[in-house]
Amino acid sequence: MTRSTDTSWAEHALETLQAAGHRRGGARTAVVEALAGHDCAVTALDLDDELRRRRPPVGRASVYRALEQLEQLGLVQRIEVCRGTAGYERVDPAGHHHHHAICRDCGRMVPFENSSLERAIHEVSEGMSFEVTEHDVVLRGTCERCAN
């Protein structure tokens, strides 16, 4: 579960894509594999850099397209990493997930999880006219390094 390349997530993702009526394409598979290799959020351009070197190279458009489809299927979550840039990270099929604290100065991102927070969010969601399918919590401040 703490393996840095999460094979089970990748398999699950590829299966879900197929079940959703998608064909098996090289670029999208590469994106899934790359995501599986990251434990926390990566930007689309980081993935692009990483995948552009492959043979054959993966185009930027394909990376964005794949991420969008994965997000739509609830396989990855999108969060705002820093002003105007999105980060993507895989979603545990078991529903287990974490949130992030982001340092205002250096952009460092620290994941955390907390069950009473989850419970509170769940309760709020219930009492809402919305049908809430996803939530996202971001704490912002200064990390211990930048605080001096």
Add this chain to the structure above:
Amino acid sequence: MTRSTDTSWAEHALETLQAAGHRRGGARTAVVEALAGHDCAVTALDLDDELRRRRPPVGRASVYRALEQLEQLGLVQRIEVCRGTAGYERVDPAGHHHHHAICRDCGRMVPFENSSLERAIHEVSEGMSFEVTEHDVVLRGTCERCAN
């Protein structure tokens, strides 16, 4: 408190700016006044549109600069409205604030507040190596209109 133009917030903001060593400039004042007239998040470009028509017109750069300063002073909060666009809204000086549920389909934004959620976030923040100064919760899903 439900007045659509919140004069007290505007006054508070202008005072805080001054206390922070800022001079009183026409453009920034205009931005503060415009923000006071909105109860929920507005995008920078909406404000720009709104203020460009003034005599004298306010430049786009000034809008962004003012928003950044206001955010730095904790007078406005920045949230991601839709992919790649930020929304800004005034922060109640009393510390009273709300979060948002955003419809994935139509982009509609519904504010909500919940004290046990706040409490949970506060607790998490305490136990963190970060010095957390701000937090942001976004619920995403389908609003009752789009759900049919």
Add this chain to the structure above:
DNA sequence: GAGCATAATGAGAATGAATCTAGTTTGTGT
């Protein structure tokens, strides 16, 4: 295994929000 419809792909152009630059104006303390 060949043929077909169509999804998937990649290169690069286009978009659009946000930031930066340069030169000008304005506010404030003296």
Add this chain to the structure above:
DNA sequence: ACACAAACTAGATTCATTCTCATTATGCTC
């Protein structure tokens, strides 16, 4: 009123993201 720094505007620039479109590959059917 003067001087000097902060604030301002217009427009160019940057940079993430999306779009276009010609090309390639997949999965089906026969």
